[in-house]
Amino acid sequence: MYKKRRFDKRYLFILVVIAIALVLVVLAISLQKDRDLNPIEKVTKDIGTVVLKVVSAPFNFVHDNIEAMIEKENIYEKYKELKNKEEQIDSVVSQNDNLKSEIDKLKDTLELNTILSDKVYLNATIVSRNIGYWYDEVTIDKGSKNGIEKDMAVVNPKGLIGKVTKVSNYSSTVQLLSNDHMSDKISVKIKTADDYVYGLISMYDSKSNTYTVEGISENVDISKGADVVTTGMGTVFPSGLMIGKVKDVTTDNFDLSKVVEVKASVDFDDLDYVTVLKRVSD
Amino acid sequence: MKIMIVIVSFLLEGVVSNFVSINGYFAPLFTLVSLIMICPLFEESINYYKYAFLTGLAYDLIYTNTIIFHAIIFCFMAFIIMRLNLVLSDNFVNVLIIILLGILFYRVLTYGLLVFINNMHFDFKVLGLGILKSLIINLIYGAVLFVLIQKFKKKKKYSY
Numbered sequence: 001m002y003k004k005r006r007f008d009k010r011y012l013f014i015l016v017v018i019a020i021a022l023v024l025v026v027l028a029i030s031l032q033k034d035r036d037l038n039p040i041e042k043v044t045k046d047i048g049t050v051v052l053k054v055v056s057a058p059f060n061f062v063h064d065n066i067e068a069m070i071e072k073e074n075i076y077e078k079y080k081e082l083k084n085k086e087e088q089i090d091s092v093v094s095q096n097d098n099l100k101s102e103i104d105k106l107k108d109t110l111e112l113n114t115i116l117s118d119k120v121y122l123n124a125t126i127v128s129r130n131i132g133y134w135y136d137e138v139t140i141d142k143g144s145k146n147g148i149e150k151d152m153a154v155v156n157p158k159g160l161i162g163k164v165t166k167v168s169n170y171s172s173t174v175q176l177l178s179n180d181h182m183s184d185k186i187s188v189k190i191k192t193a194d195d196y197v198y199g200l201i202s203m204y205d206s207k208s209n210t211y212t213v214e215g216i217s218e219n220v221d222i223s224k225g226a227d228v229v230t231t232g233m234g235t236v237f238p239s240g241l242m243i244g245k246v247k248d249v250t251t252d253n254f255d256l257s258k259v260v261e262v263k264a265s266v267d268f269d270d271l272d273y274v275t276v277l278k279r280v281s282d
Numbered sequence: 283m284k285i286m287i288v289i290v291s292f293l294l295e296g297v298v299s300n301f302v303s304i305n306g307y308f309a310p311l312f313t314l315v316s317l318i319m320i321c322p323l324f325e326e327s328i329n330y331y332k333y334a335f336l337t338g339l340a341y342d343l344i345y346t347n348t349i350i351f352h353a354i355i356f357c358f359m360a361f362i363i364m365r366l367n368l369v370l371s372d373n374f375v376n377v378l379i380i381i382l383l384g385i386l387f388y389r390v391l392t393y394g395l396l397v398f399i400n401n402m403h404f405d406f407k408v409l410g411l412g413i414l415k416s417l418i419i420n421l422i423y424g425a426v427l428f429v430l431i432q433k434f435k436k437k438k439k440y441s442y
Contacts (some may be wrong), residue, residue: 048344267302
């Protein structure tokens with residue numbers, strides 16, 4: 001009897017150890033960045049996304065109507081503000097057309113097929129946001145059948161929010177820049193008086209919604225409020241995507257380089273509709 | 283009834299996630315709460331484990347893309363929830379205590395594993411905030427589910 005109890009305890013211990021090892025192995029495999037979804041995962045994800053879209057529809061309808069009602073307040077002031085902006089639009093559009101034609105001419109002259117800022121747009125709606133809490137991911141309702149591919153940049157009207165990490169047929173997973181692994185080492189440029197300075201995003205702070213940009217030379221003047229955009233260097237993000245504005249400039253511990261705190265242009269708490277950018281390459 | 287509670291909670295978690303701040307103080311964990319709430323409705327523990335495993339698997343496939351990670355975690359949570367149900371009787375306050383402890387275990391377990399496999403950097407403040415942010419909305423949801431289940435039990439004379 002005594003022997004049997006000892007054996008049971010050992011057996012249980014071995015089982016627990018195997019279970020823990022199994023969990024760790026599975027987790028390590030499943031959280032690999034470059035892992036592709038298998039066919040079963042793709043089908044289940046697509047079905048789940050469709051069901052979620054249907055279930056969410058009445059809630060979204062009510063939410064949109066409430067937002068519309070709130071928007072209607074102070075409508076005359078908003079109209080006046082837009083009217084002022086509209087007067088400036090014509091000149092901006094003509095300036096933009098002029099610059100586009102200049103770029104095309106330069107591309108022809110230099111025999112360039114594409115430049116770093118070339119991109120194709122695909123609009124999508126967010127179906128679920130950051131479930132599981134730790135992953136900083138959202139699911140969108142467009143997949144490979146709609147032209148989405150892994151590693152495409154994702155933006156909203158305010159700026160860059162992340163990139164596509166997993167793709168199924170009719171839905172995709174977007175990892176947000178608020179994730180530690182995502183915001184690490186993104187190449188950005190900061191507007192100075194007459195030029196740009198280049199640096200790398202080293203971290204994101206969710207509390208203050210700011211990025212830290214490092215690797216900037218000490219002898220460069222950077223003003224608060226300067227625009228920070230992507231450089232297009234690397235393979236994922238096209239150039240010119242808005243990251244944020246300079247909030248504070250300090251120096252590192254050795255006084256060798258500048259550390260810039262950048263207020264993110266995107267509010268990660270308020271994401272509904274996004275645009276996926278396909279970078280056009282040679 | 284049990285399957286309906288789990289399915290509705292599962293879908294509601296996805297829907298609610300769209301209307302609350304990503305890093306705000308209302309992080310929904312309705313699927314876990316529903317598993318806690320249906321625990322006393324099972325007569326055989328093996329059936330409860332099956333529910334936990336399948337729910338976790340659906341969670342992995344539809345929400346988090348983590349293969350069978352949540353399936354295993356939810357089974358482990360089912361084990362803890364059953365032990366807590368043996369110690370604490372089935373009344374309103376005790377159910378809330380079980381939800382609180384369940385969320386605490388779940389967050390510590392998932393965060394600990396993510397740190398262990400080097401997917402995240404350990405920060406006690408982040409973990410504490412993660413737990414804190416999950417409490418309010420899930421305790422409210424648990425309270426609502428408790429009242430609904432009690433009403434349903436009275437109506438159908440559902441026996442534990």
